[in-house]
Amino acid sequence: MADRRNVFLYYHPTNEVEEKLAPLIEVAKQYNFDIVSNYQEANIIISIGGDGTFLQALRKTEFQEDCLYLGINTGDHIGFYTDFTLNDIDSIVAAMKNEQVEVRKNNLIEVSVNGEKPFYCFNECSIRSNVIRTFVIDVYIDDMHFETFRGDGLIASTPTGSTAYNKSLGGAVVDPRLKAIQLTEISSLNNNEYRTLGAPLILSGDSTLTLKVVQDGNDHPIIGADNEALSIRHCHDIKVNIADKQVKMLKLKDNSFFQRVQKTFL
Structure with a gap:
């Protein structure tokens, strides 16, 4: 981290957060870090808030591949993406000085x-019906037609996002070291006309x-990118791949993915 000195702070400004941030900014300056106002000038991006804020920080800063992202919670709660809290800045400093942190991709x-x-x-991309009726989606894997889905929607998730919306639908928890896409159904309808796998597919x-999307009058679905709904008025098809970045x-180091899963769910 010696050559990473430009820090961008992403947060939702309130008087309480600004007050808690002041000591962190002071510590950063003591260790010769520069707080920059433009994320494109940063090589460290810090999200101040919960896991939802961290997801917003990624999107608003355009998923900078050459930056390190760090999540710091404003309260005492530690999330999947926030290992530190603003209420204990000393622990942040100690972790950095004692090399208790590592970079995970x-x-x-x-x-x-x-x-x-x-x-x-x-985390995931979701497609859901925006009216109180089911809709139909033809599912293709590579160039092969796999199934015709009828129901409330589908979710394509990363292993990292497997513990989020995906898990609430009965999806599998997947080791984030694996390179995979998980497809999970939202309330599928299975009858003599429509038949789906009925299980998460990795x-x-x-x-x-x-x-x-089969164009049968319900072709304006809600498309979600992580925790944000996209303003796409008309949808014919969605293609999903593992990204190059x-x-x-x-x-x-002592808070692995499965340690967090254990603490959160068991």
């Missing part, structure tokens, strides 16, 4: 809607997942 998925410019997701990182996160 997380794969992203690259998503393209209607062949337009692709965007990235850290694809290799070399696969391309294509979801083609990765996100580098600064994490505590």
